[in-house]
Amino acid sequence: MPNHSYPYQLQPRKVRAEFVRLFPISLFVVAFGTAFGLAAIQSGLAPLEAILMSTTVFAGASQFAALELWGKEVPILPLVAVVFAINSRHLLMGASLYPMLKDVSPGKRYSLLLLLTDANWAVSAQEYQNGRRNLEVILGGGLVLWLAWIFGTWLGVYFGGLLQNPKNLGLDMVLGCFLLSMALGGKKSPRVLVSWAVAAVASLAAWKWLPPNTHVVTGALAGGLIGYFWLDKKPAGQASQEAEQS
Amino acid sequence: MTITATELGVVLLIAIMTVVTLLTRFGGVFAMSFVRISPRIESFINTMASSVLIAIIVPMAFSGDAGAIAALSVTAVTMLLLQKPLPAIAAGIASAALVRYLF
Structure with a gap:
């Protein structure tokens, strides 16, 4: 509780x-x-x-x-x-x-x-x-x-x-x-910059191919995934594979 | 299903819009109250937060006219140089107006 x-x-x-x-x-x-x-x-x-x-x-x-x-x-x-x-x-x-x-x-x-x-x-x-x-x-x-x-x-x-x-x-x-x-x-940390790049690509892809007005949420969640898998203390390598998926 | 835009109908439509918007304002926080904030979740939240900004701005630049692109690039450069938001925003808006006036 x-x-x-x-x-x-x-x-x-x-x-x-x-x-x-x-x-x-x-x-x-x-x-x-x-x-x-x-x-x-x-x-x-x-x-x-x-x-x-x-x-x-x-x-x-x-x-x-x-x-x-x-x-x-x-x-x-x-x-x-x-x-x-x-x-x-x-x-x-x-x-x-x-x-x-x-x-x-x-x-x-x-x-x-x-x-x-x-x-x-x-x-x-x-x-x-x-x-x-x-x-x-x-x-x-x-x-x-x-x-x-x-x-x-x-x-x-x-x-x-x-x-x-x-x-x-x-x-x-x-x-x-x-x-x-x-x-x-x-x-900006490298982690943030990578998440931005992913967010930018994902939001553009959503804007082009997904239903209208879904690009903000799609891009933001994709960027967030980078943070989920790449914690600040951990080595940077983990982020790259996630970038592929999102 | 439609609602006829009589006086009562319009009030009903506005009420529907209000409720839907309130659900979006409340929903994320309500959902989070069931989540334990681990370092991983905290990290997710933080990168997601700044990604929201990027996900709004980048498609805006790609779908925008020359004025929109001028506004965003001038804002970016001014902000990186001065680190002060208000001059950056003012310069950005002014350059959108200027580009649209010239072209």
Whole structure:
């Protein structure tokens, strides 16, 4: 049985600091949300419906994908499938925070997960790799990102015309650039570099040959297998055969 | 099976999306609560975590236009040189905008 003491104490001051820290990136999220709000209106959602969706779903890529299915009649199973496939990366993201999340009570743990999204997860996971435990960024950073997403959607719904083509401003690349900068921070061991190469090849193969939107999970699991078979203390030779299999 | 996009229908559809997304947010952590965190699992989790980033970015670069590729390469170079995320992201986005404006 797990013991029921939860040593991780969330520090309110650090939560506020992380809110401020992710504020700049949340400005980009506002722009992304504006694009979503505009697209939602154009797909036939009412303003309040678009805002409701952003508030409760809070997962941009899957919301855009849902709009593709929108019409007078919306098919349920394809909607569930596409939303699940795109958001299935959350399963792995959540799992990767488990070593920290197990140290807060279940109530807090699942409340924090309500705010789990790419940007705040990337910060937390990256700091964990470098030996720092930071769940405060999930809460503080998640809050600012969530508010930015809702505010952006609201802007797009009512003033979407101001941002007709966000691609021209490079705004579609915000998340990609952010995640890339997170990945490249800090020192990388050979083990990590090998797992990246495997993840890159596996995700490309999945993107080409597997059903749509499965490439993130496929690539991440393939990279994870390298870690599973190649522990830091063990000799490097074990990884190569695993790279073949995945 | 379809749901008609009346007012009630849309709320129902949004509720479905919300539940599915919540399951993905909760599911990984819930599953992990049955797993004993051995050094091997810890190692799996850690390489998987940074592989998530790679598995998002690499196909994005391969499927993207010249602007996307410019954004990602400029971000990478700036980040490796400065080790500061915000300038790297800003430079990346600006170069996507510039490339798309020029070509």
